[in-house]
Amino acid sequence: MSEQEQHASAEQPQRRLRVGVIFGGRNSEHEVSLKSARAIMAALDQHRFEVVPIGIDKAGRWLVGGDPLYALEQAADPHLLGRPPQPGVVRSSLPAHVSAGRLPDPATALDRPPAPPEHHALAGAPIGPLDVVIPVLHGMYGEDGTLQGLLEIAGMPYVGCGVLASAVGMDKGMMKAAFVAAGLPVLPYLLLRRSDWERQRTALLDQIEQRLRYPIFTKPANAGSSVGVSKCRTREELAQGLDLAAQHDRRLIVEQGINARELEVAVLGNDDVAASVVGEVVPAHEWYDYADKYLEGRTGYLIPAPLDDATAARVREMAVTAFKAIDGAGLARVDFLLDRDSGAVYLNEVNTLPGFTEGSMYPKLWAASGLPYPQLLERLIALALERHADPRVRDLDRPF
Template sequence: MNENGKQKLRVGVIFGGRSGEHEVSLNSAQSVMRALNPDKYDVIPIGIDKNGRWLTGDVVGTLTEGKNSSRPATLLPDPQATGLMQLNEGENVGITSVSQLDVIFPVLHGPYGEDGTVQGLLELANLPYVGAGVVGSAVGMDKAIFKQVMTASGLPVLPWLLVRSSEWHKRPYKIIEQIEAILVYPVFTKPANLGSSVGICKCNNREDLQAGLDEAASYDRRIVVEQSANVRELEVSVLGNDEPVASVVGEVRPRREFYDYVAKYVSDDSELIIPADLTQEQSDDVRRLAVQAYKAIDCAGLGRVDLLLDVANGRFYLNEINTIPGFTQISMYPKLWEATGLPYSQLLDKLIELAIERHEEKEQLKKSLE
């Protein structure tokens, strides 16, 4: 109970995970947990280590400092057991309840968290959760499927092609020839299912391309190769379920060659321009495209839509949607909403409200033919 006698919501914040974005997730989750209003919420940290083991207790200490201060835990795919369970070992082996949960706030970036896998577990457990469902998460995570959905929806993307890692390893010279026949240097190589610019390389020649394909193949079995262009990098934060709204438009001007992992989370030396220097018409077009892309993949709750403005011809291209965008202090998603008039803590309130609203709507749907 809070001081007004109201029951506080028990919010399970899931973070960590066994993807290449583990550390980014830790930073985002700590920012989220610090900002959740303690008068409204009881926060239950749920950590996942790099081996995929779920933990409860002092999870941050365990995952960031190597402390032995947490215990194995799990969520069951059982609607009758909507709580965090502790796995007991030794003489008291078994499962005991740690806390009931009212809503889950996943702060998992990349595979095994942002790609629909955890969302599937939460659907089975019948728990409300922040963010997109299974389909929206999976499509937003997979760069190749996302581009195919954009094209099918009549939304613009840069020229690209898909390379399977197995084909690259078997027939490297044939793959190089195929790429060079369709695209011109420079090109980008990207793992299809990874975010935060992990594994992305800009390739200016054949030697770079070989190295970029090797790098991307070390992270994923599918690789997106995309045409580079002289572009401005724009980002829009979208919020909502069936009637999403877009924030002001921001622009990223990286001081590195492109907006890579180091620029996003380590160096803090990229120039973030909010709002972007666009005409009103351009800004309206970008926000409209962002909402259209968001709806096209059936996103929900939140998503940061990244677009490109071709300097040569003035055209906009959809780049990707991050369905669980970064929430660190230098992350664009909350910065854009703050500039639009929605402060960080109120943004978290709205996301939790949207999660519960969406869950209640799904509970009204028929689940049998009777």
Template sequence: MTKRVRVGVIFGGRSGEHEVSVNSAKSVMQALDKTKYELVPIAIDKNGRWLTGESYLQLRDAEAQSSYDASLGESKEASTELSGQTTPEVLKSESGLVPNHVINAIDVVFPVLHGSYGEDGTIQGMLEMMNLPYVGAGVLASAVGMDKVFMKRSFSAFDLPQVQYTSYSRKAWENNPDEVMDDVEKAIGYPCFVKPANLGSSVGISKAKDRNTLKRALNLAVAYDRKVVVEQGLDAREIEVAVLGNDNPEASVPGEVTPSNEFYDYRAKYVDGDSVLTIPAPLTPEQTEEIRTLAVRAFQAVDGSGLGRVDFFVERTTGAIYVNEINTMPGFTEISMYPKLWQATGVPYPKLIERLIDFAIERYQEKEKIKTDFSLGE
């Protein structure tokens, strides 16, 4: 019998996207072909503790049920049920990272982590130090893709079309709020979108229509990051494309998001459930081809690998296409846009996971060809 590949699925994390990560990981773990892969679930709680994944999920499910039952006036029974759950084992090691017996049990890592400490190059750097293959972007692409300021600068270097934007530090906002708002009004105008530079899932994003809403938006954004980005607001359609691969990436068919709210914020994405995803997006053949080409170029601009979702604006009045951003670890539940786009392109969810694992191993093997010693006698 062929030995199964041991896949360490890491999920949770310390970022504001913890809940999204847990839901993505559940979908991945359920879809893994158990005849090919052996699952090694590892959770990171909101305090940064590394825990055994299965018992952590059981505890979380019980906590969620406890909260729900408490709202119905059944907290006593719920707390009793919760107290019977197995407490997750904390993974300990002298280095404070992952112990050797866990590392040795893993052939490849699937870090289903979104946002800070998971999608920004930090855990990727740790996995590089451990010499483990892992799914998704490397350290550089993760860091650049996470920081919207440097991401946009990378796009500019590849001559990718973008909306007008500017950025500010938290310190600049705290020290000179009127000066910052004056600058936004002069450089960008209204409406505009204010975003934390290093976060995803639309956490901390607001639309500003005047000076008062701009002030509230900036106060919200700096609560989530030390840098903020302010972008020109357009009357535009929101188009998304999934990219898959390493050195020769492919783009999926485009999809269109019609948000339930004024824009595609966190509530529209994860709470209301009323946003409409249209796949394939109703675009002309020429628009479709241009967007797919730009998606691959945006992926290459940050030196992406494995997967990425590239988001676009298509201005309603002119049809102009703008690259908005790349997400190097997009939401990964079966109903998330990234898997749905590949489903529509002919790659079902379980096969998509398998291809991502294969790409992770391929990239690792390519990296292993790099010489790490040097002799003057060569």
């Protein structure tokens, strides 16, 4: 290249990466997703990234064009967004660019030039070429491997864990089985089917009381953000807790409760995995429930957690082991319970798409570890592109 060509090349502005941010979804964590998406889009460097917002409403319709985030916020429950309802305000209808139960219809395409062949695009989407996608759908149909499978089929790089890790990380029964297989400590638990609970209530209550002692936690096997979770101190509360969990999933977890401190570690990486400092959640309520996490803003955080060096190192090591046990990639938040009475540490769960609101623990932990929010997002995007570019990942399951 001549000196003149090099000078001309240096003067050309670097093309911004087009980043699709997918949010909303038809699950119980819809509003949490909207809060995370707003924080992420505000933090992405507009000089380096062109943000393409893509919404999914509670009926599963995809929204593109205009301001999908604003539209979904207007249609959402203001209480779950942590906002007081506005008197006299009628929730707006959704914009015209919607597609019922499928990818957006090409007939509603925005006025964009065709995608160059070297760039990827969501099949049939009227959003032009995307370089990478950030899924910000917590819970079912977003965090459980379903969206990740769609993006794999589309050949689209995306932030976070793949199909297998997302599915295992979402299902508490399979997750605990993976932890046990990796030699990681978990609290005693039972996995029940909703159909069995509906037919054998008395027998199952007897079985649980023989295996576990009160307090007992009941949870849906597939849910997050403490949705459908109950702390039960009596047989009557146990039955009520299982009824509530059964409203959210067909498989139910019954778990031994302990007098616990709640510890969390953020992990980051693909094959080379780094762990943040250990943080501790100090709930305003008796335990860390949905209102405590997202609505009231009274939760306390201790970062770093007041632990001795040996315990902190062991928790960080266990976090990386847990992440690898489910074949994680990109990011996850790993949660622990430290028994105040015995000092034992137990794996609670791996959250493969943790909250990214301003008050969320995952970005707080990395900020305390020297990686601020905007740089954290840039690192996650780089990891997504790195994983997608690895031919061994792309071709692993091909029969030819």
